[in-house]
Amino acid sequence: MKKTFIAVSIICILTIISTYIYNYHIKEENNTSNEENINIDAYYSELVKTNNNGIIYSIDNNTYTKVGEYKKDIKLYLDKINNEYFQIKGTNYYINYQDVEKYTEPIQERYKKYLPLGKKIITANEYNLYQDKNSYITLKESKTFEVIYIDNNKYYVLFNDILYYILKDNIIKEETITNIVSNTKNIPVLNYHFIYDKDYEKCNEIICIEKALFETHLKYLKNNNFLTLTMNEFNLWMDGTLNLPEKAVLITFDDGALGTNTHLIELLEKYDMNASLFLITAWWPRSKYESPNLEIYSHGHDIHLDNYCKKGPRGYCLTKEELIEDFSLSIPLVDNNLAFCYPFYAYNNTIIEALKELKFELAFIGGNKKAKQSDNKYLIPRYIIYYNTDINIFKKIVN
Numbered sequence: 565m566k567k568t569f570i571a572v573s574i575i576c577i578l579t580i581i582s583t584y585i586y587n588y589h590i591k592e593e594n595n596t597s598n599e600e601n602i603n604i605d606a607y608y609s610e611l612v613k614t615n616n617n618g619i620i621y622s623i624d625n626n627t628y629t630k631v632g633e634y635k636k637d638i639k640l641y642l643d644k645i646n647n648e649y650f651q652i653k654g655t656n657y658y659i660n661y662q663d664v665e666k667y668t669e670p671i672q673e674r675y676k677k678y679l680p681l682g683k684k685i686i687t688a689n690e691y692n693l694y695q696d697k698n699s700y701i702t703l704k705e706s707k708t709f710e711v712i713y714i715d716n717n718k719y720y721v722l723f724n725d726i727l728y729y730i731l732k733d734n735i736i737k738e739e740t741i742t743n744i745v746s747n748t749k750n751i752p753v754l755n756y757h758f759i760y761d762k763d764y765e766k767c768n769e770i771i772c773i774e775k776a777l778f779e780t781h782l783k784y785l786k787n788n789n790f791l792t793l794t795m796n797e798f799n800l801w802m803d804g805t806l807n808l809p810e811k812a813v814l815i816t817f818d819d820g821a822l823g824t825n826t827h828l829i830e831l832l833e834k835y836d837m838n839a840s841l842f843l844i845t846a847w848w849p850r851s852k853y854e855s856p857n858l859e860i861y862s863h864g865h866d867i868h869l870d871n872y873c874k875k876g877p878r879g880y881c882l883t884k885e886e887l888i889e890d891f892s893l894s895i896p897l898v899d900n901n902l903a904f905c906y907p908f909y910a911y912n913n914t915i916i917e918a919l920k921e922l923k924f925e926l927a928f929i930g931g932n933k934k935a936k937q938s939d940n941k942y943l944i945p946r947y948i949i950y951y952n953t954d955i956n957i958f959k960k961i962v963n
Contacts, residue, residue: 612664691734750934755946759823815839832857842905865893887918
């Protein structure tokens with residue numbers, strides 16, 4: 565009897581201990597799971613950046629399979645949490661939650677104003693999607709993309725609602741899409757010179773514009789949803805590889821004198837508008853005009869001199885070799901040879917030949933009419949803006 569009592573007691577004690585151990589284990593599992601969920605939630609954000617190189621997965625029957633890779637610093641929109649993985653928004657792809665961090669800077673989305681180009685591409689079975697040359701995604705399955713625009717050997721497409729480019733070498737087929745929205749037929753190019761504040765500055769030239777009047781121009785463009793173009797966007801449109809909306813305009817300034825390094829930059833940044841400055845590089849340093857809203861192009865180095873010889877402006881007086889020497893001095897100072905503006909609107913075949921030899925792609929004159937895609941790219945017309953170009957005149961020019 566005594567032995568039976570001892571045996572039962574031992575069994576009871578072991579049962580209590582095993583129950584305690586089991587409950588403790590379950591509790592620890594739950595705590596671990598909760599902590600893990602909390603950690604995963606902390607990593608999640610609608611917009612993230614990858615913090616190292618990692619793997620892209622697809623999911624089939626709850627099994628994750630590697631289908632690609634990504635480099636560090638890729639920006640991604642996320643859709644939802646699935647266990648330890650985040651789904652890449654708009655796709656069937658997943659990434660591990662530990663490989664990303666929240667990203668709060670806005671992504672530039674100008675491309676959402678572009679119209680469909682009317683082309684689609686089919687990729688090879690393995691291809692790269694580039695955000696830049698160092699940040700890209702590699703996918704190992706062929707996919708069809710609609711093309712947003714083409715720039716040389718780069719096809720720009722949307723993946724995850726973000727703009728990427730695919731190199732032409734990664735494409736096996738290009739097709740035309742019918743029934744696309746028609747491209748805009750012409751674009752006004754505006755030509756300003758100087759801006760002054762009448763409260764403390766004076767300017768007696770007819771190509772001066774008062775700061776308050778220039779601001780009415782920008783307000784109108786902003787309030788009416790105009791896309792103020794970069795020079796590259798305009799160049800792609802001229803080549804027919806970018807389809808722009810009807811409300812598009814290119815703002816240009818000549819020289820670099822009064823108000824262009826102060827009032828112009830202030831107002832461009834205030835209204836988040838883009839403009840291009842053709843700078844006389846022998847007269848002013850590029851560093852005076854630093855702004856994300858202002859691009860700098862060549863107005864020649866030191867040929868902005870009128871009545872230089874019997875022919876008139878200095879550009880008419882120089883040989884092609886002398887012109888090439890001058891233009892070559894300006895190129896490294898503006899850091900590009902994309903666009904040129906003729907001083908005093910003075911051009912001839914010799915000047916154009918010099919620009920072509922230096923591989924400039926665009927050159928601008930006056931003319932007071934809209935630019936067309938059929939225009940000579942070395943004779944692009946612009947509307948000259950004067951001191952009395954009021955808002956009513958301005959509306960007629962841009963519409």
